[in-house]
Amino acid sequence: xxxxxxxxxxxxxxxxxxxxxxxxxxxxxxxxxxxxxxxxxxxxxxxxxxxxxxxxxxxxxxxxxxxxxxxxxxxxxxxxxxxxxxxxxxxxxxxxxxxxxxxxxxxxxxxxxxxxxxxxxxxxxxxxxxxxxxxxxxxx
Amino acid sequence: xxxxxxxxxxxxxxxxxxxxxxxxxxxxxxxxxxxxxxxxxxxxxxxxxxxxxxxxxxxxxxxxxxxxxxxxxxxxxxxxxxxxxxxxxxxxxxxxxxxxxxxxxxxxxxxxxxxxxxxxxxxxxxxxxxxxxxxxxxxxxxxxxxxxxxxxxxxxxxxxxxxxxxxxxxxxxxxxxxxxxxxxxxxxxxxxxxxx
Numbered sequence: 001x002x003x004x005x006x007x008x009x010x011x012x013x014x015x016x017x018x019x020x021x022x023x024x025x026x027x028x029x030x031x032x033x034x035x036x037x038x039x040x041x042x043x044x045x046x047x048x049x050x051x052x053x054x055x056x057x058x059x060x061x062x063x064x065x066x067x068x069x070x071x072x073x074x075x076x077x078x079x080x081x082x083x084x085x086x087x088x089x090x091x092x093x094x095x096x097x098x099x100x101x102x103x104x105x106x107x108x109x110x111x112x113x114x115x116x117x118x119x120x121x122x123x124x125x126x127x128x129x130x131x132x133x134x135x136x137x138x139x140x
Numbered sequence: 141x142x143x144x145x146x147x148x149x150x151x152x153x154x155x156x157x158x159x160x161x162x163x164x165x166x167x168x169x170x171x172x173x174x175x176x177x178x179x180x181x182x183x184x185x186x187x188x189x190x191x192x193x194x195x196x197x198x199x200x201x202x203x204x205x206x207x208x209x210x211x212x213x214x215x216x217x218x219x220x221x222x223x224x225x226x227x228x229x230x231x232x233x234x235x236x237x238x239x240x241x242x243x244x245x246x247x248x249x250x251x252x253x254x255x256x257x258x259x260x261x262x263x264x265x266x267x268x269x270x271x272x273x274x275x276x277x278x279x280x281x282x283x284x285x286x287x288x289x290x291x292x293x294x295x296x297x298x299x300x301x302x303x304x305x306x307x308x309x310x311x312x313x314x315x316x317x318x319x320x321x322x323x324x325x326x327x328x329x330x331x332x333x334x335x336x
Contacts, residue, residue, distance in 0.1 A: 007178070007193060008170040011200045015163055022160060022207040100211065103308035 039095055046088030047121030051131030052138075053081040054122065060135070089114060152216035160207055170200050173217070177224050180296055184228045195231050199224045218305035221296070225306060278328040286321035293318060 014020070056078040092114055096102050102110065125131055147168050150158070159166040177199060182192045203220055210219055279290060288307060292298045300318070304311040 007174050007196055007200075008167055011170055011197050012163065012167050014197070014201065015166070015204060020201060020205060023205055023209070025208045028209045104304070104310055106310050106312060 035095070035099070039092065042088055042092055042095070043117060043121060046085055046092065046118050048125050048130060048134060049081045049084040049088060050118055050122035051125035052135050053078050053085060054126055055131035055135055056081065059132075085118075089118065092118075153212055156207055156210055156216060159204075163204075166204055166207075169216075173220055174200075176296070177220065180221065180291075181224055181228050183291060183295065184225065185232060191231065195224070195228050198231075199227050202227065214305055215302060218298075218302045221292075221298075221302075221306045222308065275329075278325060281328065282321060282324055285317055286324060289314060289317045290321050290325075 093111065096110055096114065105113075147155075147165075150168075152169065152172070155165055155169050155172075159169060174196065178192050178196050181195050181199075182189060185191050185195070199220070203223055206223075210216065279287065282290070289303055292303045292306060298306065300311055300314050303309075303318075304314045307314070309317075
């Protein structure tokens, strides 16, 4: 019992002696907002990559003229954009699992929700022509 | 001062708010949780009393530093248990000693809970066929993921939602793990009864 009392006393003593203070609220708020801003920027970039990918595969003349488009070995296949989509989705998934309440959701639910989010954003980007613009910027 | 007289009537959330303004109130929260957490940490670390005090102090300091990050939607006890769980695992990893089993001593609480939930008359089984230490051995022989949930459910008396918050696993996964753990335990206890 004495030992237990000591733990409380020792802890409070250490807090006072080392002048330990709770981290301020704004620290956590900043961390939180920065995270979500980064998360949505990544989601947007992922959607943008998807819309470029869709544009190249379904609309680009050079790619459409290639004979082996379905072999997956076409030199015109947008590997860079495909890799970019995959990497961003993986990043978004890992980032989401680090959030406070992510553990409440099953893996399949998170994965489905992320893919849906990317597809919706990608459809928007494609609709307003962002996919074409980005493709033209990066085309030689 | 008037508030300090009514401290036992205050819930954890109210004490957290008070502790943010005056660290003396944090002492009351420590007193409220030190016994439970020490027992939990001792069980998690495989019964090493000497480590438990060090870990416990680190837990209370970490909790104090992060008081402003406490989510009021969560139960304070779940939050502090989660920190205690993580700190213990980190401590054991640091000293390169992750116990393969937890310290499941067959105490009255465990017997009562196992009896009620598993529909197994543990006391009778122990008296007639197997020794108390065999029950500990059976639980210890289960997978670590099962031991985690069994420890929280039957020794710390936590409900599914609290276990989910402490272990950061979806509630559905916790329910599945508990069901599988109970099935395995029943199988093992039957096997032991058969051979004795």
